[in-house]
Amino acid sequence: MNKTASKECLFQTVNLQKFYPQTQSFALRDVNLTISEGEFVGIRGPSGSGKSTLLYLLSGLLTPSSGEIYFRGKPLENIKNKALYRRKNIGFVFQDFYLYPGFSVLENVLLPCLHKFFIPASLIKKAQALLEYLHIAGKKDLPVETLSAGERQRVCISRALLCEPRCILADEPTGNLDSENSRNILGLLQKINDERKTAVILVTHDDKISSFAHRIVHIVDGTLKAG
Numbered sequence: 001m002n003k004t005a006s007k008e009c010l011f012q013t014v015n016l017q018k019f020y021p022q023t024q025s026f027a028l029r030d031v032n033l034t035i036s037e038g039e040f041v042g043i044r045g046p047s048g049s050g051k052s053t054l055l056y057l058l059s060g061l062l063t064p065s066s067g068e069i070y071f072r073g074k075p076l077e078n079i080k081n082k083a084l085y086r087r088k089n090i091g092f093v094f095q096d097f098y099l100y101p102g103f104s105v106l107e108n109v110l111l112p113c114l115h116k117f118f119i120p121a122s123l124i125k126k127a128q129a130l131l132e133y134l135h136i137a138g139k140k141d142l143p144v145e146t147l148s149a150g151e152r153q154r155v156c157i158s159r160a161l162l163c164e165p166r167c168i169l170a171d172e173p174t175g176n177l178d179s180e181n182s183r184n185i186l187g188l189l190q191k192i193n194d195e196r197k198t199a200v201i202l203v204t205h206d207d208k209i210s211s212f213a214h215r216i217v218h219i220v221d222g223t224l225k226a227g
């Protein structure tokens, strides 16, 4: 075990492995990956190579079969309240949006806070400012189902940013978008990374990612490949 994981590392994985008993297969094998604070990393690889599994492990939604994950120098397994860890540190963006139909754009952005009895005006203001930042404020009172795919993804990114996470984990965020909208979304994530210093770990099949990310990591058959 590497006990010298640096605090400047956002994530460090050491010989990380994930075995799925249901399929009796390793989704990840001996993954040693370091991601710095504020980095924008693209993760590429064929279908079934373990990309989503890696994001779920980093978020604490899955536990490793063996190996370690350090978050800012601290073993993730020692963080007992994983829900709180995610709420404070991680914003998720998915291909399928996971927005709530029947709720407005603004309500969807505020959803991470709906467990609270009372949503302070300052938080509503923050959500509105995020919608402005992502050029979607004009639609804040419309039901989300009336938005285009690119607009929906901008709502998702606003929602992911509400709790000011250290890191956005994005799984195929442009998978349902045309080429122009994909470019827009990647550009917005780059702007967020640049201006807010939010790290972005983005899984994609999209070739355009190399123009936006600082670094591309390739996973093949659950193993990291150089280049």
Ligand SMILES: Nc1ncnc2c1ncn2[C@@H]1O[C@H](COP(=O)(O)OP(=O)(O)OP(=O)(O)O)[C@@H](O)[C@H]1O
Pocket (backbone or CB within 6 Å): 020, 021, 022, 023, 025, 026, 027, 045, 046, 047, 048, 049, 050, 051, 052, 053, 054
């Ligand atoms: N819950 C599960 N139970 C059993 N096997 C699983 C489970 N989730 C994923 N796997 C297997 O683990 C491997 C990696 O899956 P994963 O979803 O991480 O791949 P991926 O790279 O994200 O693929 P894609 O590009 O298609 O989304 C696959 O062989 C998959 O069948």
Ligand SMILES: [Mg+2]
Pocket (backbone or CB within 6 Å): 051, 052, 053, 171
């Ligand atoms: Mg996947």
